[in-house]
Amino acid sequence: MILSDNETKFDLLNNKAIAMTVVNLIKESNNQPISIGIHGDWGAGKSSILEMIEDQFNQTDSVNGKKYCCIRFNGWKHQGFEDSKIALMSAIVSELTAKEKLQERAKGVLEKLWKNINWMTVAKTAGKTALGIATGTAPIAILSSVHDILKNTVSTEDGITNAIDSIGGYLKESKITEDTSSNTEFTEFQENFKELLEKANIKKLVVLIDDLDRCLPDVAISTLEAVRLFMFTGETAFVVAADESMIRYAVKKHFPDVVDENKYNVGIEFSNKYLEKLIQIPFRIPALGEVEACNYIMLLMVGSVLSESNLNYQALCSEGITRIQKPWNVQYFTVSDVQKILRDDYEKASNETLIATQIGHLLSHNTDGNPRKIKRFINMLLLRFEIAKNRGFGAEIDLAILAKMMLAEYYIPSFYKQLPEHLTSDGVWKDAKAVKDSIENETSETAKTDISEHNEAWFDPEEIKDWILLAPDIKDIDLRPYYYACKEKIDYFAGRVESSDLSEIVDILLKSEMVVTQHIEKIKALNDQQSELVFGIIEQKVMEKGNFENKPDGIDGLRILAQHKPCLRKQLADFITRLPQEQVGIWVTNGWNNAIPSGCTEHDIIDKYLEELKTKGNSVVQGVLKNIRRKKTSGYIIP
DSSP, X not given: OOOOOSOXXXXXXXXXXXXXXXXXXXXXXXXXXXXXXXXXXXXXXXXXXXXXHHHHHHTOOOBTTBEEEEEEEETTTTTTSSOHHHHHHHHHHHHHHHHTTOTTTTHHHHHHHHHHHHHHHXXXXXXXXXXXXXXXXXXXXXXXXXXXXXXXXXOSHHHHHHHHHHHHHHHHHTTGGGOOOHHHHHHHHHHHHHHHHHHTTEEEEEEEEXXXXXXXXXXXXXXXXXXXXXXXXXXXXXXEEEOHHXXXXXXXXXXXXXXXXXXXXXXXXXXXXXXXXXXXXXXXXXXXXXXXXXXXXXXXXXXTTSOTTOHHHHHHHHHHHHHHTOGGGOOOOOHHHHHHHHGGGHXXXXXXXXXXXXXXXXXXXXXXXXXXXXXXXXXXXXXXXXXXXXXXOGGGOOHHHHHHHHHHHHHOHHHHHHGGGGOOTTSOOTTHHHHHHHHHTOOSHHHHHHHHHHTTTSSOHHHHHHHHHSSSOOTTOOOHHHHHHTOSSOOTTTTOOSSHHHHHHHHHHTSOHHHHHTTHHHHHTSOHHHHHHHHHHHHHHHXXXXXXXXXXXXXXXXXHHHHHOGGGHHHHHHHHHTSOTTTXXXXXXXXXXXXXXXXXXXXXXXXXXXHHHHHHSOHHHHHHHHTOOEETTTEEOOO
16 A cells, blocks of 8 residues: 555644644634744645645534635646736635635626736736736736737737727726726725625635745745735635745745845845745744654554554554654654554554564654655655565565665665675675674774775765664575665666676686686586576677677587586577577587487477578578588587
8 A cells, every 4th residue: 555645634743733723823813814824844744734724624613604714725736827916816716616606696796806807817918017916016007009019919900909809898897997006906806805705604714825835936926925915804814835945045036136225135034024924923843853753654654554444543543643742752652552552453564563663763864754755765665565566576575674775775875786796696795794793893993994894895884884783684685686676777786797706607608618618617516596697697798799690709608508507408599599590600500419409399499490590591501501411419510
């Protein structure tokens, strides 16, 4: 089960306390407009708090026949609009209309509101400074020469006429001809919007603005200024979720040259004041401490196998919230704690519980307790495990060791990338135990020197200290499946023989037949797995050369290797049949009998290939094969 990375009202971090406080503040604001900021780093849980706020209001009863209404606005999704202020105004009117089913009940006032918005849109499109509305300083002048402006953007005379007629309609219907100030048009919008809230029986319209810190600086500032357009009535409340530092950056970017009376740049101070003016009450999401993060990891790992509707899992989450409520005395979840709370469901989550216990400290430390970073790590862990199962080697993967290897991949990447070069042919880091023992017993500079000498200076003992001591132990573990489970962009084993011994054998087998025959004992000492690996490497090198007219280096090695390792006969026969028939030279016509004796199935495969060469090979090969006499004991031979 992959964990959802979307906002949720299912609380694992006690963020519901913040949501409830925000809801109470809005309720207590009575007839006063209010703006509240939910601030925190990327992934701290801001969107989930907005979700909880909306859920709280959805459960709130009407007061004297009037109700609370929550609508959402995602600044990032609307940043493609030409003007963020108009986008916010349009979205609020549209969402409110749809949510409260006002199409018929408030038809007249909606028509007036859309005329107001349409006029502002036309004025903006026409190129005037229509939307300095946030400060009320920019006039909307009636266009002195609409034709001159539009003829550069509309291609036909009819198009210009229609555009002018449309603008004229907006001018007439909006009564802009009586007063060309933008204040007049916006005053009408305010009056019409207030009337809409009354018709909808709204006590407080709560607008939840999300993802503002993802927007471009100008879009973020424009949206924040648009919030002020609605702060004229006590029936509105805005909750803005954004990373404070990103908003400050947006302010600095938007107003880069703010100076004081002494002509000093006061951008940072101005950013703070600007934000304070737009956001009346800021809430900052506290960072998770190490114990809190470890407990969160436990809840996520158990939640990967037990659903949110599981009563025992709900009890575990409730206990987690109870512990977080006393951060000065918060206690870790132990395996015993989880077993006791989950009761009959513990067996389903026993492995995940153990993994959470093992990786909690290191993961919480390296993610700075950031909930999204933690969740993404766990999701990638579960995803890779699932892919390994689907690819057929899930049985070779232990989830706890996969988690440990991923911690190395994420947080000590240099060590992780170099480790495959120091694995044996069986994928084992033979120095793991010695390095771990040295670090465990490290008490002096002498011990550090011993470790450095042992690892040949390819890793920093201090850097891997916490990781190597972390359970489970990787001593005697074949790590190759874990690297392949994590292989996304880099193949850490591509083109590399997995031990110095095998590398030596490969070098030998790429030489002449005379040299190869001098090392028969080394070839015989290879086990079947090593033999297959070496054969595959040499075969790949031969195919990479791409020149088959003359006998490639490595062919004699493959023959002799298969001669002493019968398990490779099929590999050798398949390799021969893959040689391009139009390009291969006469060397392919003989010499295979010692490796693949006549009478075995693989010999028939080669005979069939040679028969095909009589018609499909190049002219030289065809000529040679036509003059070959067949002998049952020796196969094809050159006379």
